[in-house]
Amino acid sequence: MAEKIILTGDRPTGRLHVGHYVGSLRERVRLQDSGEFDKVFIMIADAQALTDNAENPDKVRKNIIEVALDYLACGLDPAKTTIFVQSMVPQLTELTFYYMNLVTVARVQRNPTVKNEIKMRNFEASIPVGFFCYPISQAADITAFKATTVPVGEDQEPMLEQCREIVHKFNSVYGPTLTMPEIVLPSNDACMRLPGIDGKAKMSKSLGNCIYLSDPADVVKKKIMSMYTDPNHVRVEDPGQIEGNCVFTYLDAFCKPEHFAKYLPDYENLDALKAHYQRGGLGDVKVKKFLIKVLEETLSPIRERRHMWEARIPEVYEILRKGSEVAAAAAAETLHDVRDAMRINYFDDQELMNQPYEQQL
């Protein structure tokens, strides 16, 4: 049977937050521990981060360790998962260069995630070529490891689509070589797009609306107490709205049935809590205090593990260094296959090298 292989990763542009956790990290740890996969690769995408941070190399540099610590804190286990740094695997750049020939400019321009990012960064008239090509480099990341499974947030769907097109095109032009990957999205709606604490669409560092995995307990508490709810729910007796109320969105993402018996035994489950809120008579503070307990159950072990690794920084870099070596060896195998398929393997081809000139033509 063909191997089952995971590849995914994050740009090191900031510490990871609870949106990353429910959108992807939690699932990665589950998949890592499921025993269903032969190999798991998790990449810190520094080269991709540089595509729109060329002038901020120090930002990228310092966030390598932040992201690595967040990974280890969440339970990614270097004994089961190869954690590595993208730029330490130069084979990825070479693959990207070959794949560029298989993609049109118009196709990248239609990529909705790229379109959106160009708008957000005000790049319109001055898009760096490297940034424009990052969906192609992402296809290199995925195919280099023969990934069958790519667990990511929904914003990455267009990247996977583009990658699949490249695989299809490569295999039809050069013969079957690359593995076709499948995307794995988070399983519930709240996890697909966890809003920021201000109720805005998405958590983002620039909006200052994130709860970070590394936030201390008192900071998390303060952030939850300031969370956006239903602006028309003024008095406790007033009926409240669940839709767009991020306290409930977070509960959808984090709450488990057993949390009620433990922290809020007056309610059977989340539906009962929601029904009471909608009827009126349930105050925001009570729901927020419950959310703090629920969230702390996830965050406090993460925080503890992070502190443990923060005291062992040289070991963390060593994990990345070894992981990058393993990753480079895996990517080198694929690159070898790619060069064969593309007929640019001249010096491996004794027959070619020994053929008389008349037969070279």
Ligand code: TRP
């Ligand atoms: N684009 C991803 C992000 O912004 C990071 C990434 C780079 C990635 N290469 C990848 C994700 C390959 C999955 C597969 O977080």
